Amino acid sequence: xxxxxxxxxxxxxxxxxxxxxxxxxxxxxxxxxxxxxxxxxxxxxxxxxxxxxxxxxxxxxxxxxxxxxxxxxxxxxxxxxxxxxxxxxxxxxxxxxxxxxxxxxxxxxxxxxxxxxxxxxxxxxxxxxxxxxxxxxxxxxxxxxxxxxxxxxxxxxxxxxxxxxxxxxxxxxxxxxxxxxxxxxxxxxxxxxxxxxxxxxxxxxxxxxxxxxxxxxxxxxxxxxxxxxxxxxxxxxxxxxxxxxxxxxxxxxxxxxxxxxxxxxxxxxxxxxxxxxxxxxxxxxxxxxxxxxxxxxxxxxxxxxxxxxxxxxxxxxxxxxxxxxxxxxxxxxxxxxxxxxxxxxxxxxxxxxxxxxxxxxxxxxxxxxxxxxxxxxxxxxxxxxxxxxxx
Numbered sequence: 001x002x003x004x005x006x007x008x009x010x011x012x013x014x015x016x017x018x019x020x021x022x023x024x025x026x027x028x029x030x031x032x033x034x035x036x037x038x039x040x041x042x043x044x045x046x047x048x049x050x051x052x053x054x055x056x057x058x059x060x061x062x063x064x065x066x067x068x069x070x071x072x073x074x075x076x077x078x079x080x081x082x083x084x085x086x087x088x089x090x091x092x093x094x095x096x097x098x099x100x101x102x103x104x105x106x107x108x109x110x111x112x113x114x115x116x117x118x119x120x121x122x123x124x125x126x127x128x129x130x131x132x133x134x135x136x137x138x139x140x141x142x143x144x145x146x147x148x149x150x151x152x153x154x155x156x157x158x159x160x161x162x163x164x165x166x167x168x169x170x171x172x173x174x175x176x177x178x179x180x181x182x183x184x185x186x187x188x189x190x191x192x193x194x195x196x197x198x199x200x201x202x203x204x205x206x207x208x209x210x211x212x213x214x215x216x217x218x219x220x221x222x223x224x225x226x227x228x229x230x231x232x233x234x235x236x237x238x239x240x241x242x243x244x245x246x247x248x249x250x251x252x253x254x255x256x257x258x259x260x261x262x263x264x265x266x267x268x269x270x271x272x273x274x275x276x277x278x279x280x281x282x283x284x285x286x287x288x289x290x291x292x293x294x295x296x297x298x299x300x301x302x303x304x305x306x307x308x309x310x311x312x313x314x315x316x317x318x319x320x321x322x323x324x325x326x327x328x329x330x331x332x333x334x335x336x337x338x339x340x341x342x343x344x345x346x347x348x349x350x351x352x353x354x355x356x357x358x359x360x361x362x363x364x365x366x367x368x369x370x371x372x373x374x375x376x377x378x379x380x381x382x383x384x385x386x387x388x389x390x391x
Contacts, residue, residue, distance in 0.1 A: 003064070004377040010065025011370025014041055017068045018363045025351050026360075033078070033110035033318040034349040037071040039359055041366075075309050078109075078350040080342060086279035087113040087121070090347040093339010095303035096320065098139045098330065099128035105139070107304050107312065107320045110347040115278070119145035121286070126317075132286065132299030139302040139330050142286065147298055148275055150290040152183030155269030159247045162261035164202065166224065166253045169194050171260040176267060180240045183272040188214065190246075192262070200227075200253065204246070206235045217246075221253040270294055280343040284333025303338040305329045 018039045028034040044064040080090050089097065089111055096107035112124040120143050121130040131139035155178045164171055171192040178186045187209040195201040200221040206214040215235040220227035231249040236242065251262060273292030281287050286298040306312065307327045312320040322328055333341045 002377075002381070005374050007063065007065040008370045008373035008377065010044065010067065011373065012367060014066045014068045015363050015367040015370065019360070019367070021068075021071055022356055022359050022363060026353065026356050029349055029351045029353060031318070031349050032112075033108060033347050034351065035076075035078075035109070035314070036074045036349070036351045036356075037314075038074055039071065039363070040069045041066050042069050072310055073312070073314060074350060075109075076350045078347045080345045081348050082344060083112075083346055084344055085112065086277055086343050087115075088344055088346050089113060089280060089301075090342050090345040091303065091339050092342055093336075094309075095305055095331070095333075095338025098131035098302045098304050099123060099319070100131050100139065100141050101128050105131075105322070106315070107322070108318050110318065112346065115144060119143045119148075128319075131302040133302045133330060133332060137330060139304075142299050144275075144278070144288065144298060147288055147296060150270070150273035150292055150294045150296065152179055152181065152272045153269045154181040155179050155242065155244055155267060157245045157247060157268050158264050159250065159266040160262060161250050161265040162252075162263055163256055164192060164221075164251060164253045164262040165256040165258065165260040166194075166200070166221070167255045168258045168260050169196075171262055173262065173264055176264050178242060178244065178267070179269040179271050180242055184240065185271055186237075186240055186242070190264075192219070192260075202253075204233060208237065219248060224252050224254045226251060226253075280341050282340070284341040300332045301341055302330045303333060303335075303341070305331055305335075305338050 018041070021037050021039050025036045028036075043066055045062070046064050075094070077092070080092065091097070091109060096109060097111055099106040099108060099111075106128060108123070111130070113121050113130055114124045116122045116127075120141055122128060123130070129141035132142045134140045158176070173190045173192075176188045176190070178188050180186065189207050191205045191207070193203045193205070195203065202219045202221075203216060204219050205216045208214055214237045217233040217235070218230065219233065220230045226248050231247070233246045233248070235244050235246065250265075270292040273290030273294055275288050276291050277289045278298075279287055279289075280301065283300070284303070285300050288296050288298055290296070305328065306322070311323060313323045314320055329337075331338050333339070
């Protein structure tokens with residue numbers, strides 16, 4: 001009978017611990033990225049005992065109660081909530097973001113990231129740095145200080161397209177932005193005037209924003225097609241140090257009345273730019289977009305893939321560490337094993353409130369039944385103590 005009390009006590013202990021786990025799950029219902037723990041119980045068996053009132057010998061195994069199994073974490077995907085912030089990141093798949101704190105690595109499913117004062121991308125409110133993959137495929141922290149400014153690139157070529165009407169006499173392409181090696185902006189205007197005496201010949205004159213002439217060249221057509229000898233013309237400006245090649249190889253000169261559609265379709269070079277946005281593209285790469293409309297890839301975000309995620313140890317703040325001898329691979333979002341990275345979203349808790357309430361009821365009933373075992377065992381022992389000898 002004393003054994004029955006201990007069995008009942010094992011139930012009280014196990015269900016109390018189970019209640020603690022369920023309570024933690026429910027209280028984190030709205031915690032970003034939280035992963036619920038699953039509650040399971042196991043029986044305890046050993047050599048039989050009847051509390052010192054054995055009637056003969058027995059080697060039969062008997063139950064000794066219940067215990068709470070080591071809790072396992074459910075890594076089921078939580079819902080993804082839109083936030084509108086470019087550096088709010090979530091994973092649609094089974095991977096984990098890698099966070100670095102010195103030599104220590106942490107793993108998380110979701111995070112609101114920001115750029116700290118030192119230029120590192122960190123999890124907001126912490127010093128944990130978001131890792132990207134280096135050339136060897138290992139996770140390293142990323143500093144964007146060197147990428148805050150997009151250096152200027154001088155204009156070297158202008159490509160033209162469409163038609164310069166053979167029945168027109170003039171055509172003007174005005175106010176085209178040209179950049180020198182220092183990032184200075186210049187506005188060039190191209191005037192096309194057809195020679196009155198030589199069919200298919202045009203004089204191309206380029207002037208700057210002050211109206212000063214940069215240069216003049218002859219453009220020729222043969223049967224409406226650019227003469228190969230003039231399909232590229234070079235205009236140089238010693239004042240700005242610019243030398244720009246005009247590429248006319250794709251244009252035509254057919255009759256279209258007085259209206260020409262000739263245009264500068266592509267101009268290379270750009271001025272100095274500063275970061276406007278920092279976001280993640282579909283390939284899981286961090287991209288910086290600048291005020292000069294340039295885009296630069298800063299690095300591929302590292303995603304961790306675990307052979308057995310149950311080897312992860314849960315920490316505060318939605319973080320995990322790898323314990324024991326678990327194996328980890330560091331991959332990019334292009335690998336289907338880890339899923340895709342979604343910017344402007346955060347993963348919500350995966351707690352199923354209905355399931356938790358169901359567990360809560362079962363735990364309550366288990367605790368109640370175990371307490372009844374103790375109560376009844378105590379009554380029986382009291383009755384035993386009340387037995388008196390007859391004299």
